[in-house]
Amino acid sequence: METSLNILLIGPSQNGKSTFINKIRQLSEYEPEQEGALEGDGSQSCTKSCKEYTLRFRRTRYKLVDVETSQEIPVSEDNEDQLFRKIWKKKTIEDCEILPLDNNPRTFTVRLIDTPGLDDSHGSDDRNITEVMMHLKKMSQAGEGRDYITAIVFVLSSTEAFSEKLQNFYRHYQRCMPSLFGGLAVVNTRFSVEEWLQKYNIIQKRPEKSVLKRVSKAVKPDPARVVVMRERREEFWRIFKQDARHFYIDSNPDDYLIVEELITRNRIYDIMNYFASQNPMPIQNIKLVKSMSMIQIDETLATWLKEAKAILTQREKSLLSLTDSHGRIYSSKIKRAFTLESDLEQLKKELALIDNASKFTIRTHSTAPLHKLSAPKGFWKWAVRSSIQDSLTIEEPDYPGFVVDAQNNLPYSQWTKRDWNADRTVWTGDYKASPGQVPVLDAVVSISNRKYHKTAIEGLNKRILQTKEDILMTKEEEAYFSSQETVKPMDPELKEISELLPQCDALINQLCLDWSSVTSGFDQVDAERYRKVRVDGMQSLSVENLFEFVKSQGYHALERKLRAVLNEHGLK
Template sequence: MEGELNILLIGPSQNGKSTFINKIRQLSEYEPESEGAIEGDGSQSCTKTCKEHIMRFRRTRYKLVDIENSQQIDVSEDNEDHLFHKIWKRKTAEDCEIFPLEKNPRIIKLRLIDTPGLDDSQGSDDRNIAEVMMHLKRLSQVGEGYNHLTAIVFVLSSTEAFSGKLQNLYQYYQRCMPSLFGGLAVVNTRFSVEEWLQRYNSIQKRPKSLIKKVSKAVRPDSARIIIMRERREEFLRIFGQDARHFYIDSVPDDFLIVEELITRNHIYDIINYFASQNPMPIQNIKLVKSTTMLQIDEILAGWLKEAKSKLSQRETVLLCLSDASGRIYSSKIKRALTLENELEQMKKELAILDNESKFTIRTHSTAPLHNLSAPKAFWKWAVRTSIKDSLSIEEPDHPGFTVEALNNLPYSQWTTKDWNQGRTVWTGGYSATPGQIPILDAVVSISNRKYYKTTIEGLNKRILQCKEDILMAKEDQAFFSSQETAKPMDPELKEISEILPQCDALINQLCLDWNSINSGLGQTDLERYRKVRVGGMQSLSIEDLFEFCQSQGQRSLERKLRAVLEPDQ
């Protein structure tokens, strides 16, 4: 077996995620416990929780063979006139069969993670997002092979517009797992051959003269390539990122066997693209809170700030009654605890960034943005030769970047791979077999450590200073407590001095817009968010704050908060 791919599929409800999964499943050997995905009827989301579909995919393209003479039938997607008018409806399951091109294809293990549909009408996006993130956390704890994501895939209907909610979803996941978005794939489902034909007819009319006949023959791109390019350019305009787009009909007509062949080969292309991406450790994911989650937690933070204010007032009174050593000792306690909390938070952030896992900057492709010039197209048509061209990659903002040039398809190949003298520009020459458009990928990446170099250096500097300050504060505590003249510190003042930094730490945690995947969201957090989703913000109560403190192991703080806040409730 070649390896394992963990693929996260996300997208709006009723856009074909489950149907897409089931089509891949038909081409694979699957685990006995891995049931098929439940497909919707177009009215409501069927996937309520994350579910894994584990299968062994055979990496091979397929061919169409005539049953009567056992000859392979040429089905070229680039020669659309031949495809639509001589092959598509004339070759059926009665007279043709589909066979794999390779007798013993490579096998790759797929773990497709189906997620609840987002952008749905039931207002449960926050719950669904939390479910996805916590599922990934659980997955990372299983063991080797489960602790990474290979790719993130947007699954959308080919007719679905890029809505505002979809843009918010994109931005959310990009903040959670930025390194995966350099190789983002958009799978456009429900793209039937019938729709393809309609676009073909609208783009190219039947020629009426020799000039038009030649013009038709040398048209650089197929209708399908043009559709993909337009969608890709629209995505780039709206999202600011050039994602790779695939078009697929997940439910081809069984009788019109050419449709099934095209679908199988498109799935092969998609899986190959996934396999080309750099895996990202799940531990590198940030669990970003949604706007609603932040609003909920800000209410709890407000109660905490109120309690802190009352405790600070009491502290002021006790400090006035204390001697100088007691006041100094109190300040040193608070200082050390505050620094320790800051240190812990910086370590969490550093753990996400400071590692050698690969950060995918972007994945370049020679198609469908490959735009063949008219002279090259004419030459290809005239002499039936192959397309040859080159792709240059330059990343001035990321010195030290690497390029992995991949031969994803059997009819395309890289011919040369060269760096310039300063290794700032990479150029790859490529070609395709005659009659084929070259489709090749080049993954540009850099290590996390290099990508986040400036941030990491800043964090390390602050961490070093913080450790020195903690050591100094603790030495001061030990010095003052060892003095013969020092009186025992007032127990209540000592308690408040220890509690106030705890309040600050929890306030910061509630107001921070992300958690590490290790911290995750506890059951208490999920219940709090669920309650508000059902009953609105007014359903929150001071008990939610107390339960939050308990979930963080701060029982002494919870008891003190009850004493301070409950009399006013």
């Protein structure tokens, strides 16, 4: 059975996500009735909710052909002198056409998941992140074929810097879904040929200090496009302390200058080919890390719940004063049992997040930053047909048995040998590149969640075991106590309050957490609540949101009691 690629696209508003999607669709087969992604005009976000686009991508590169002679016109992105001076504006749609290199290419299924833009012009970032988490939850429950992500793609404009706000969004998503960042890529859009030419001219104007450098201009080991990508990649590493594969693309090339369209098509082929080399990542271990406004919303609900609890506690004291010692003991046993049950459920939720076999990406290494091939050095290596041969060593003494996914990303660089030390804490990969080329190879380091969170899992299991023993003991004591003939029947109202107060505590604790498990617990009611922040930052909550939350957690009796208590005391 063929595995589909599930690609999650994330990025700021008006940075070209929708345009990028439509360009991929243009090179694919898809259902005719499926509409394309709505593209913005630069003023506001168009994508308001997650939307999926399923297509069959044609796996082929493209060539430029002269219409009159039917002869292929060589176009090399590395030979920038020829590209800019003899081809780019010399060849147009009037005298050339673009044809696939493979007339009957293989295809593979791709599911592109478009998401609402970050840094939204209407201040809806919390709502948008919540929307993404809800969509991932639906995918995790959809069964085989949709319960994984192949790659996360940050789509950013090549003209935009990694702003502080964007950095915060990136880190927020990484905290929400750490196990899905193994197939991370960055697609830098709006890298027009004009932008490319400007960078090329800047490099050309740099003073040459040696005869060898002037001679070596005949060979360009570092084209301007490669320099731009390397600089962006190094900046990304410096800021985020994580490597990511970067691609540069103009997803909206000039229709008349056909070379731009050719470059875009082949760049999309490279991007999709990279995605196809990634391993599926199960949608597990994901949680909604609450933003400050989400925390404030839940604190408001927790405050109302504490007010109701205070009223119930006062009523409990009045009832306890009217009962005997047996009634007071019985009440404490009931509360103890319910508190332990709630603690056990919370511990199970925490354990479920980390006690699974899904991969936890520790970090990604790349060979690219290790080699900066200067023009003289590149010329010499090209002239004598010499190539870079080196090794990458990865040490993870804290994670013995870690896994390395050493990926062959480009045809002109490859891994040649891979070795482990005896205790599998050090991995060494030998690699080489074609003469005059910089080797660009990725090594994704991961380990199972169970191994990565081993200490935390052991601690949770001990606490769960102890809690289960405490529950069993408490229930035995409660059963023994209630079976005694001397014990009078408990007051029904006191019994009810004794059961409801621990439920209040459990929900207050849940609201005070800074995260919520997406795969268990988090639901549409939570999503709706987090949409209650207006653009001005103020909340539009009502106590009805508290009642909906309590009911969604399955505490129907508590919800009815809270309505009665809070309405009676004027909180509406």
